Structures are given as C-alpha cells and as structure tokens.
Amino acid sequence: MNFYKKNILFCTLFSIGTLFAQNKDPQAKQLLNQVNKKVESYENIQISFKYVLENEAENIRQETKGKVTLEDDKYVLDILGIKRVFDGVKLYTISPEDEEVTISTENPDEDNTIAPSKLLSFYESGYNYSMDIIQEKFGRKIQYIKLIPIDSNSEIKYALLGIDTLTKHIYNLIEIGSNDTKTTLTVLDFKTNAPLSQSFFNFDAARYSDYYINNLD
Numbered sequence: 001m002n003f004y005k006k007n008i009l010f011c012t013l014f015s016i017g018t019l020f021a022q023n024k025d026p027q028a029k030q031l032l033n034q035v036n037k038k039v040e041s042y043e044n045i046q047i048s049f050k051y052v053l054e055n056e057a058e059n060i061r062q063e064t065k066g067k068v069t070l071e072d073d074k075y076v077l078d079i080l081g082i083k084r085v086f087d088g089v090k091l092y093t094i095s096p097e098d099e100e101v102t103i104s105t106e107n108p109d110e111d112n113t114i115a116p117s118k119l120l121s122f123y124e125s126g127y128n129y130s131m132d133i134i135q136e137k138f139g140r141k142i143q144y145i146k147l148i149p150i151d152s153n154s155e156i157k158y159a160l161l162g163i164d165t166l167t168k169h170i171y172n173l174i175e176i177g178s179n180d181t182k183t184t185l186t187v188l189d190f191k192t193n194a195p196l197s198q199s200f201f202n203f204d205a206a207r208y209s210d211y212y213i214n215n216l217d
Contacts (some may be wrong), residue, residue: 050184133145144162160175
C-alpha cells in the first residue's frame, strides 16, 4: 500500500497561505482559518490515527493504525512497521523487516503525494469547498466541510474534512476516489507541545550500523 497516494490519502500541518480555488464558502473558510490558527499556536503535534481503505465493489477492506509527530516541516511517521524520519532536508525510510534504510530528498509533488507535513493544510489550494453536515461523534459535534478538486482529472471525486467544533481540531478525513474507493483517516489521539529532544527528528546512523543503506541521492 502506498500510504502517500492522494487517492489512498495521506498524512500534516501549518498555515493558511494564498487560496487559489475559485469557489470558497466564506463560512467554511472561516472555520478552516480557525483550525489553522489553532495548529500554528503549537510548537509540535503528535497524532495517533486509524486508516481504513474500503472498496465494496471489489470486496476490499484494509485497516491499520499509525502515529506521526510534527514540528514545522519535520516529522517522524510510524505505520505498517515502517518508520519515516524527515529532518527538514532528507527523508530516511527505515524498514526493520528488510534491515534497510533508504535516504532520499522528499518531493511531495511526485506521484500525487501528500507529505505528512501537509496533513492539516493540504486543502489550502486546489479545492473548492463548502459547509456540509454536522454529526455527533462520541459526544462531540463534528462539522464536515466538503472539498471538491478543481482539477477535473483528479483521482479524487471529493473529500469530507471533519472538524471538532469545540476544539477546532481535525477529527477525520474521508476521501472518495474516482474508482469509488473510500479512505478514512480518523484521529484517535491529538497531543501538543510534547517535550521533544533536540535530536528527535535526526537520523541516528549508529543505531542502524547493521542495516543496508540505500542512498538515492
């Protein structure tokens, strides 16, 4: 499973920039701005999440859990037994099963990827959006915003971004692909301002001295 494909979706963070879409619901834009303002107030964020991929026509259902820690553009992502460490310059993909470390320069523009550092701001450009339904989830009011890609050739039909109306944190993201595959990422735990060590986002080569190092650059 390629965890970064847009049609399978994911993973991140910070700041509302220039908005390029032509059809922006002012109420939805206001709520998204509130979400980003809240996110920008944190030094770092740690998210535990559940990821589900479903396609009823093909009788497919895959479910997994993961964790990502974010600070500025840097991140550490753990999912499917693989750890990805991005120190702001290089991406280190660590596979204990294969005893291999792949070193590369992250390029979120390749293969329609969404980098973990764009999980909470991927919608800033390329989408029209509007307010959708409100649902009760475990005693929380979740306001959904519907996002429709401007690109008519997008692999995504539409996405629904669920926001907790009280905390202004993202609760989940539901994406419907052009092939009717549904992917859902649900935030299970959201922690902020953890006391991280200075080396938290650094790759420690000494810990992997027995691993094969595959340097792609």
